[in-house]
Amino acid sequence: MTQISEMQEYFDRLWPLHRSITGEGLRKSLRILKEIIPLNLSEVASGTQVFDWKVPMEWNIEDAYLLGPSGEKVIDFQQNNLHVVNYSEPVNCELSLDDLNPFLHSISDQPTAIPYVTSYYKSRWGFCLSENQRRSLVPGRYKAVIDSTLHAGSLTYGDCVVPSTENESREILISTYLCHPSMGNNELTGPLLSAFLYRKLAAQKVRRFNYRFVIAPETIGALAYLSKHGEHLKKYCHAGFIVTCCGTDDDLTYKRSRRGDATVDRCTEHVLKYFTPHIQTNYSVVDFFPEGSDERQYCSPGFNLPVGSLMRAMYGTYPEYHTSLDDKDFISLPALVNTIEVYMKTVQAIEANHTYLNTKPYGEPQLGSRGLYPTLANVRERDKQLKLTMYILNFSDGEHDLCAIAEKAGAPIWELYPIAEKLRERDLLRRISTSP
Amino acid sequence: MTQISEMQEYFDRLWPLHRSITGEGLRKSLRILKEIIPLNLSEVASGTQVFDWKVPMEWNIEDAYLLGPSGEKVIDFQQNNLHVVNYSEPVNCELSLDDLNPFLHSISDQPTAIPYVTSYYKSRWGFCLSENQRRSLVPGRYKAVIDSTLHAGSLTYGDCVVPSTENESREILISTYLCHPSMGNNELTGPLLSAFLYRKLAAQKVRRFNYRFVIAPETIGALAYLSKHGEHLKKYCHAGFIVTCCGTDDDLTYKRSRRGDATVDRCTEHVLKYFTPHIQTNYSVVDFFPEGSDERQYCSPGFNLPVGSLMRAMYGTYPEYHTSLDDKDFISLPALVNTIEVYMKTVQAIEANHTYLNTKPYGEPQLGSRGLYPTLANVRERDKQLKLTMYILNFSDGEHDLCAIAEKAGAPIWELYPIAEKLRERDLLRRISTSP
Amino acid sequence: MTQISEMQEYFDRLWPLHRSITGEGLRKSLRILKEIIPLNLSEVASGTQVFDWKVPMEWNIEDAYLLGPSGEKVIDFQQNNLHVVNYSEPVNCELSLDDLNPFLHSISDQPTAIPYVTSYYKSRWGFCLSENQRRSLVPGRYKAVIDSTLHAGSLTYGDCVVPSTENESREILISTYLCHPSMGNNELTGPLLSAFLYRKLAAQKVRRFNYRFVIAPETIGALAYLSKHGEHLKKYCHAGFIVTCCGTDDDLTYKRSRRGDATVDRCTEHVLKYFTPHIQTNYSVVDFFPEGSDERQYCSPGFNLPVGSLMRAMYGTYPEYHTSLDDKDFISLPALVNTIEVYMKTVQAIEANHTYLNTKPYGEPQLGSRGLYPTLANVRERDKQLKLTMYILNFSDGEHDLCAIAEKAGAPIWELYPIAEKLRERDLLRRISTSP
DSSP states (O other): OOHHHHHHHHHHHHTTSOOOSSSHHHHHHHHHHTTTSOOEEEEEETTOEETTEEOOOEEEEEEEEEEOTTSOEEEETTTOGGGBOBTOOOEEEEEEHHHHGGGEEOOTTOTTOOBOOBOSSSOOOOEEOOHHHHHTOOSSEEEEEEEEEEESOEEEEEEEEEOOSSOOOOEEEEEEEOOOSSOIIIIIHHHHHHHHHHHHHHTOSOOSSEEEEEEEOTTHHHHHHHHHHHHHHHHHEEEEEEEOSOOSSSOEEEEOOTTSSSHHHHHHHHHHHHHGGGGTOOEEEEOOOSOSSTHHHHTSTTTOOSEEEEESSOTTSSTTTTBTTSSTTTOOHHHHHHHHHHHHHHHHHHHHOOEEEESOOSSOOOSGGGTOSOOOSOHHHHHHHHHHHHHHHHHOBSSOOHHHHHHHHTSOHHHHHHHHHHHHHTTSEEEEOOOO | OOHHHHHHHHHHHHTTSOOOSSSHHHHHHHHHHTTTSOOEEEEEETTOEETTEEOOOEEEEEEEEEEOTTSOEEEETTTOGGGBOBTOOOEEEEEEHHHHGGGEEOOTTOTTOOBOOBOSSSOOOOEEOOHHHHHTOOSSEEEEEEEEEEESOEEEEEEEEEOOSSOOOOEEEEEEEOOOSSOIIIIIHHHHHHHHHHHHHHTOSOOSSEEEEEEEOTTHHHHHHHHHHHHHHHHHEEEEEEEOSOOSSSOEEEEOOTTSSSHHHHHHHHHHHHHGGGGTOOEEEEOOOSOSSTHHHHTSTTTOOSEEEEESSOTTSSTTTTBTTSSTTTOOHHHHHHHHHHHHHHHHHHHHOOEEEESOOSSOOOSGGGTOSOOOSSHHHHHHHHHHHHHHHHHOBSSOOHHHHHHHHTSOHHHHHHHHHHHHHTTSEEEEOOOO | OOHHHHHHHHHHHHTTSOOOSSSHHHHHHHHHHTTTSOOEEEEEETTOEETTEEOOOEEEEEEEEEEOTTSOEEEETTTOGGGBOBTOOOEEEEEEHHHHGGGEEOOTTOTTOOBOOBOSSSOOOOEEOOHHHHHHOOSSEEEEEEEEEEESOEEEEEEEEEOOSSOOOOEEEEEEEOOOSSOIIIIIHHHHHHHHHHHHHHTOSOOSSEEEEEEEOTTHHHHHHHHHHHHHHHHHEEEEEEEOSOOSSSOEEEEOOTTSSSHHHHHHHHHHHHHGGGGTOOEEEEOOOSOSSTHHHHTSTTTOOSEEEEESSOTTSSTTTTBTTSSTTTOOHHHHHHHHHHHHHHHHHHHHOOEEEESOOSSOOOSGGGTOSOOOSSHHHHHHHHHHHHHHHHHOBSSOOHHHHHHHHTSOHHHHHHHHHHHHHTTSEEEEOOOO
16 A cells, blocks of 8 residues: 555544544544554543643533524534534524524635634534525524533543664654644644654664654643653753644745754754755745744743744645635645655754764865775766865864754755764764754 | 924024023023923033033123124124024124135035034134125125123033832933024924923823933033933933934934944834834934934943934934024924824833743643633734734743834734733733843 | 066966975975075975875976877977876886876866876876867877886975064964966966065064965975964964965955954955955955865864955866966966055055054043044045044944944045054053954
């Protein structure tokens, strides 16, 4: 089975589940992903304090519908689980169209889109429908039924650490969120990318860093995770990514970490610059801003983790965002596969980004006597190798990491890394440790 | 009486007085301004050493004229007090036109302008006249009479402090100069702006900072003031302005303090960016340079105070500068009122520019449970409030003051300040102290 | 004799010598230059370790030729000493054209150029010839004769220090290389410029700094020099230049030191900005990169000396580079004289670049009472002098050197320097010491 058809299958299984920030839809979804990535599932009891928040009651839903004046189902949750306001309290009542109206949500200038509406922390109920559906509602008596429950249960998240093969204590964080019902780019592409990225990383023979994967409901899940692992991450998180909105054909977007010039920022921007031409994709870079997704928590001032976000079209910038139009047709699995490739290239760049120290810093070392003078037949390639060798030796002064040297040399880090390692084998360089 | 007609009245009373850096013209002018701003007048005796300078003899003048060959007054000080070189020694002599010529000052390419010429520190006498007047002088014997006196008197300046209502020891300095005879933009607009700005600030119920107003003759007056209050200002001056050239319809100009990025610089530029569109005025910003007005003293390297200058058309950049053409018609009192408004907005921005510390820096605080989640009916306004709330909380890490956060958020500080204060009331922020 | 005809004479005497990185050709060349600059010649024995390198055997060559099938000389070293691979081991053998081919070097897309090829550290022999010559070789037996010797001799370099007249211990380094056989821009223009620059500097009555001139073979010579004087230079080198490629009509190029903002960088760029308009030459500035010439050694991370390179067309950027086309016709002695002028202006700027401290930093000092108020008849010139005086006084706070102040004032340092010195004579400034 190809990667894409396997992805398609997982996508199709995950798609219809009734997810929210707690509940069985979320648990089932995590269990499906466990087939790809060996997540440890944790439960955080309703009422647990996480920083300034309390984990809410667990929400589950069986069915929901709206019967029209003539008894037909005018809205049916079974057809699209966006039809109900997420976290709706149970309801079973009759009311006139006028009385019903405040409980209905549609988008007047997107007549075919069902909006995604939630109300986690305030008791409410409601139905979401397209503006077209809404306009077709005739006056009369309606029956609203929402068969949901709210009880003292728990919030579920999954995590998993792929260990470093080099005894390194630092980690690269790959965090994504899972709580939206049937929507594609935001959000199923995030967990799918994470799971398949896990598979690639776990298959690597050598991993310099530990890789921590987190799949949790947005905001409250990230907070719950940070309340347990935040101090650890402050100490060991070397670089991290919030994975979201990564499965459309749009250009790539990198949203910087709050630090702005952390290793994750410099390496990601370096890869975007040198790698995207190979995949015929443009990209843009935006500074951190305290809106968006879970970077709001990871990059809150108390944590300020070096966590960025590598996306395609960013949340909030496309009209299908948070509506039923963000569906299977809207996303592109080949684009998602492509994004995984960019992620892989980026984490490899972070792995390669050592800071070396030239052990013979007085004058140039003699390359010829060490067999290090490039001897390729291709003159152009030989000159380039020699040039990169010179850049690496000259700037390995402890103040430039390999990514910084690559930027100076105007060449990708993956061309410098093998040269640097050869110089290291010949004892012309040694690695020194640095901070993100 | 409207503000403009009141200003007009003061302008008309101040206009004809025979001002110089010392003397009765200066004293009378200060006494008129005292009707608006309760200045304490100080006298510094002639001969007093102020840093590298000595306060010169006091100069007073009763009359001056030049009689032509046929006995008529060809130049008459009573018609325009620019006709005599400021600080001219007394003279009463007859001489030929040829001998007179070295004592005459005109501007060849501005035929209708009487130039403003001074000679404070070198004994001289002379007449200033328009090039047209000069050309009409016929050969013959002239009688030059200057009825002036130079005696060991004193230099006068006025100051006044409007106290902080919050027990703050830091000050905002508003310094302007008064020594030019009948000229409008440079300089009567400066003292008028200061006096009316005083009135507005004194009327405020709350003032975070103390406001120190200084009205002194240019250069020697600023030096005399600094010789007495310089050490105090080095300690307590949080921000300051040299008020000059602020009453024409031209675009605004902000000349930065020598520090370049002091609070006064960042706040003034922020206000110019966000406020000038509301008053249909453009603006430009120039770096500090050691020419101009009293910033030469306040920003001398030993003091280096955070003092900028917010003007309309800057001194030296318009042809009417330092001539009789800088008259009542040249200035615009509505423009002056407008400039006062910009000054008010700017000092309010400096007052609002607290540095806050997020007291719940781990993750976002929960706004809803605190009633802080914006609930405005207008969605766009609500989203904006929420966005600004997020910016304030995220960047209140002790390293960004509110002006810096406003710049990051792309919104004016006066929209952020009420939100920040609401967050402070709910104990999500606390203020910390910083330096300019 | 004019400077240019004298240069021409030296050029013609140096041109034909059989130079390499060691040997009699190098020694003879240095002895000729000694007629202009009193170099101390040093010998470094073959086999001496210099950092990571060993001084190679000394190479000398008497003759070399290739006899064709009919016995005629098809390549003759006496006609052009580029015809033999520099450092060729001796050879005397007969071989077919096919067997000969691997020992021949030409450039296919430059059919008239003999390439410059060396093999210092690997035993080899070979002939260089134009592509046209190569194409005319007919099949048959060839006789290859290279009458060279390699023996344990020594490497020769020359140096010379022109002492400061002010007891200053810091130095300005002027380093150039000498090892290329008959080529003009790279490299005879370098030693010629250095020698004639010496003459100008030695003739000056006052020299703030010591001037260290170094003429050594490229790379190994610089390494040998640094192994003896590197620690001294780390301590005392205030600014330095690698002199090369300075005799064509092209625009000037300044390659920055590795530090990028050292005194040498700021002063050279300042001079290029303000002086090149006077000599109708454009210029460009490039950041340091670890390729090129002896800056590779002087700016290796262990030394990181403040050494830049002021050139015309940079090595590697013109097609004649490292071929027989870089000949007498390619260079321009008037351009070389011009480049010397720019060097002189630059070292004068470095000499003038004092850091002054305003001794009366509180307010402006009174210029008039000290006779420092400019009294020039030309108003524009007087205003400029006054402006520069104000800039110097205001920014002489210990954090701006004169070059930085000149950049702020938008005027060349040579206009500020006499003013600064006059202020110093009047005790308004004093010099303080700083580091490069």
